[in-house]
Amino acid sequence: MKPQRSVLFCRCAFARVVPDDVKNDVLKHLVHSAEPFDAVGDLCEMSARKDPTLVDLAAQGNLTVVACYPRAVKWLFSAAGAPLPTEGVEVLNMRTDDAQTICQRLTPGFSNATPDASSSSGESAPAESSLSGGSA
């Protein structure tokens, strides 16, 4: 049986690289949804501290991480001694995708997170979601 999907949200609390409107709208969507989720203040900070919670998170098979670039997320977990499995992990990128796109990925069928979610935009066009990273 496929394990229940876990959602991990990173608030990137120590920097302004994730647009505020995107992270606030996505968090609002999660908080108001019927799905359980875990949220952390800052994945980078946890990675630097080698927080064992990252090991537990990485071990949870079916995981969606809502944070930043998949390559960064992959190696942040790895640096903490908690490598993510190559299968069953999806990374949604709040630096490139708008809130509505991310909310749709979190809740298929979702059409509008909040009245202002559709106006939220990230840095550029669509986020990648695989963990393979850039390999040019």
Place this chain on the structure above:
Amino acid sequence: MIARKSSTLRVVLYEGRDSRPLPAELRLELTQTLLDRGFLVSSVKPNGALSKFQQPHILVLGAFEQAVSPLATDAQSDTQVHVRNVDGLALSAICELVDDVSKLADGEDADSSGNSSPADPKSPRWKPWFPVIDYDRCTNCMQCLSFCLFDVYGVTKAGQITVQNQSNCKTDCPACSRVCPEVAILFPKYKAGPINGDEISSDDVRREAMKVDISSLLGGDIYSMLRDRSAKAKSRFSKERDDDRALKERQRCLTKLQQNIEGLDIPAEVLSSLPSADSIRERAEKAKQKAQEALQMNAQNKNV
């Protein structure tokens, strides 16, 4: 080396059986506030299960319909489970409850593992700025180790480059990633790609491939420039002995250096806080030696 340390307190916003949902606005504000304070927050919904993490302390907040026991111990994990009924409480009152339990948890942690140092990454003032290595790309060339003056990098027993002292890294300075010939060093909080973890284009790779030898291309220039400036400054300072002028000279030198190495994107604060040229030379030589030793060790291991 940074200690492996768990987030001390995990706050669970419980909305499952025997509880009423928290008011929507309060739930959002509370989640945002707790995250900004660095807590791990888990939201449990009526049909959802709590993820299993090895946390020493869990604080469960809920609008419980009946009286709850304030403290229990999970026999399987030894986790201390604190429970508080927040029915009808305002945000500020809930935050006070969280602070009280957090202090309790921190106190126990300090008793068992000692106090944290000011440079401890657990400190809320430390901006988590440090290099992250993409081992899919890294060729273990040790150029980053050779370049960094602040002992951020090290080598594992197996001879692999590693980030050893994250908190030594100079905030907002991505210089070592600029000198990596394989685009293998990330700073996830950097403004632009591919250093921030964005995908790497063929242009990025072509550009980096030109940086074949950092010691002649960048490192050598930087340090020889500093040495020259230092020698000139020394002869002047020996006559004048003016500390203020010495400082101004170093700042002028570093400003010029920054102009000459445009593109490294080293923040002015980092440049102005660099040690003296003599100290830079000494550190650079040590770093280079460390890198050479690691390369030699790896070459020997290959031959065995």
